[in-house]
Amino acid sequence: METDKLKRRTFGRLTLRITQLALASLPFAAAAQNAPAPAWPTRPVTVVVPFAPGGGTDIAGRLLAVRLGQKWGQTVVVDNRTGAGGVVGAELVAKAKPDGYTLLIGNVGTQSINPSLYKLTYDADKAFAPISLFAELPFAFVVNPSLPAKTPKELIALAKAAPEKYTYASSGSGGSPHLTAEIFQQATGVKFVHVPYKGGGPAMSDLMAGHVDMLFASILETSGYVKTGKLRALAVTSAQRSPAMPDVPTLAELGVPNAESGSWVALLAPAGTPQALVDRISADVKDIVATEDMRKALIGQGATPRGSTPAELQKTIDVDKLRYGQVIKAGGVRVD
Numbered sequence: 515m516e517t518d519k520l521k522r523r524t525f526g527r528l529t530l531r532i533t534q535l536a537l538a539s540l541p542f543a544a545a546a547q548n549a550p551a552p553a554w555p556t557r558p559v560t561v562v563v564p565f566a567p568g569g570g571t572d573i574a575g576r577l578l579a580v581r582l583g584q585k586w587g588q589t590v591v592v593d594n595r596t597g598a599g600g601v602v603g604a605e606l607v608a609k610a611k612p613d614g615y616t617l618l619i620g621n622v623g624t625q626s627i628n629p630s631l632y633k634l635t636y637d638a639d640k641a642f643a644p645i646s647l648f649a650e651l652p653f654a655f656v657v658n659p660s661l662p663a664k665t666p667k668e669l670i671a672l673a674k675a676a677p678e679k680y681t682y683a684s685s686g687s688g689g690s691p692h693l694t695a696e697i698f699q700q701a702t703g704v705k706f707v708h709v710p711y712k713g714g715g716p717a718m719s720d721l722m723a724g725h726v727d728m729l730f731a732s733i734l735e736t737s738g739y740v741k742t743g744k745l746r747a748l749a750v751t752s753a754q755r756s757p758a759m760p761d762v763p764t765l766a767e768l769g770v771p772n773a774e775s776g777s778w779v780a781l782l783a784p785a786g787t788p789q790a791l792v793d794r795i796s797a798d799v800k801d802i803v804a805t806e807d808m809r810k811a812l813i814g815q816g817a818t819p820r821g822s823t824p825a826e827l828q829k830t831i832d833v834d835k836l837r838y839g840q841v842i843k844a845g846g847v848r849v850d
Contacts, residue, residue, distance in 0.1 A: 554614055554791060558589040561781075563619045564603025566596050569685075569714055570651045570732040574779040574817055575619035578648050581802045599688055599849065600624040601632050608641035612786035614795070618642065621651070622777045623690050626834035630842045631688045631849050642782040643792050644827035646799040649817040651777040652752035653694055654736040654759060656745040657728045658721055666702075666748050666770050669728075673704035681707045683717035683726040688849040691717075693838055694730040694751055694775040696845040698765075701773040721745065732777065733758050733816030751775045758816040778820070780827050796824055 559582070563575045576592055583590035595603035604624045610616035618624070620642070629638040655666065661680075663669035673680055684692035687710045699705060709726050711717040714735055721729045722744050729736075733756050739745040740759070749765045750756050753774050765773045781799055783792060800821035802808055812819045822830070841847070 555588045564600035570734040608636040612784040618782045625831045630839040643787045644824045645781040646796040647780045647822040651732045652756045655748045677705045681726045682728045685714040690777045
């Protein structure tokens with residue numbers, strides 16, 4: 515009997531002590547829960563651009579990097595990691611530590627096209643945390659001025675009269691300029707000959723030299739040559755006219771439906787990056803896009819300013835992935 519009483523007293527004191535310790539810890543738990551997030555960034559942030567310097571994605575990415583650095587009070591380093599249509603740079607970010615210090619300047623190619631073209635070492639659907647769109651890069655449909663076609667319909671008539679006579683350049687097999695041409699051919703029933711180049715620069719040079727007949731490329735890359743008469747713009751491929759090329763109508767306006775295409779530039783992080791940090795960076799990007807000087811800078815470069823939420827960016831990726839996957843399958847597109 516005495517033994518039982520002793521056990522009950524001991525158990526009671528132990529329970530009381532545990533309760534006291536639990537109650538004492540509550541203020542500390544609450545304080546930890548309500549504590550502010552760790553300061554970020556406390557060191558330079560690297561933004562990986564998976565393409566060579568000078569292209570539309572690179573130029574837009576550098577504009578964003580400068581403004582983010584100003585906003586964060588830290589250096590934002592642009593690291594160009596080229597190869598395999600953007601796969602090399604995207605893979606680097608996919609496998610980076612998800613702490614906000616390594617981000618990706620992605621585009622329609624890296625996020626929506628490459629999963630249908632390449633055997634990736636990462637799961638494209640799970641490897642990234644979308645942050646925000648930054649800009650759309652509408653394409654211009656440009657031809658050498660010697661080509662006897664002033665409108666898309668005139669070119670379609672020429673191509674149907676002589677199938678596979680006319681050639682189009684691209685910055686490489688499987689890229690968005692190549693697939694934009696595929697979309698145009700599938701929408702109109704014409705057949706051109708594809709001449710892929712290793713980059714947009716050589717493709718543009720050969721177009722102006724008359725070695726190829728046409729090219730779909732970003733307005734950023736083409737507007738200067740159109741203004742000087744070295745190229746002729748037949749149309750833009752976006753849904754609306756570009757503010758950087760307002761006098762050039764859309765394909766739809768010119769009676770060519772279902773041929774809309776183009777690219778976009780967005781910021782992404784490795785999957786697993788804290789959502790609070792993703793949301794903060796997304797808000798910062800939207801703030802930057804909304805400023806008048808950034809809007810003017812983007813439009814001056816041939817881009818259309820556009821911010822978004824992470825969810826809106828993910829929807830854009832998914833919609834384009836489905837569409838371009840169908841284009842790739844229908845056209846039998848393969849990478850070199």
